[in-house]
Amino acid sequence: MNMYTKESVETFLKNQGRLYDEPVADSYEEAEEFLEDCMAVEVKTLKEVRRYLDEAGADVEGMSNEELLEACEVFALPSGGFLIVEG
Template sequence: MYEYDEECLRTFLKRQSQLFDEPVADTLEEAEAFLEDCMAVIVDSVREVREYFEESGADVEGMSDEELEDASEVFELPNGQYLIVEG
């Protein structure tokens, strides 16, 4: 289980519309509960984003690092890590 720090939760709240048509959370507590429920993961690099998608069966072979970073499920965090949320 991941611990989502305040910066991670704020980033998700601010940018959740990149993945969802309607807000799924309005507060930090709701964001944390949602991320826990959908088992969102935090990885340290775009290489690990690629590995995550490959392990989950996604075809990312032809995708550039920039395309991976722009995927709607990927939220770049201020500390350089990435939050991956599968809706």
């Protein structure tokens, strides 16, 4: 089905510890399935991250861009986009 880019799946698999105490995926396939199950979202800009979190009910109005980037559910991708995984 490949709903997520390889970059997103690999970034989540490598950095899942920032969101979860225990690993939720041990392989690429498990990570991809997990992202699908929790309906993770890929976005291109920090503005889209802010909009998504705001629409999801998070209080992001007073947050700086740096604080958004530090949010545990936001994974910065090497290419410049973002993966948002709600825990």
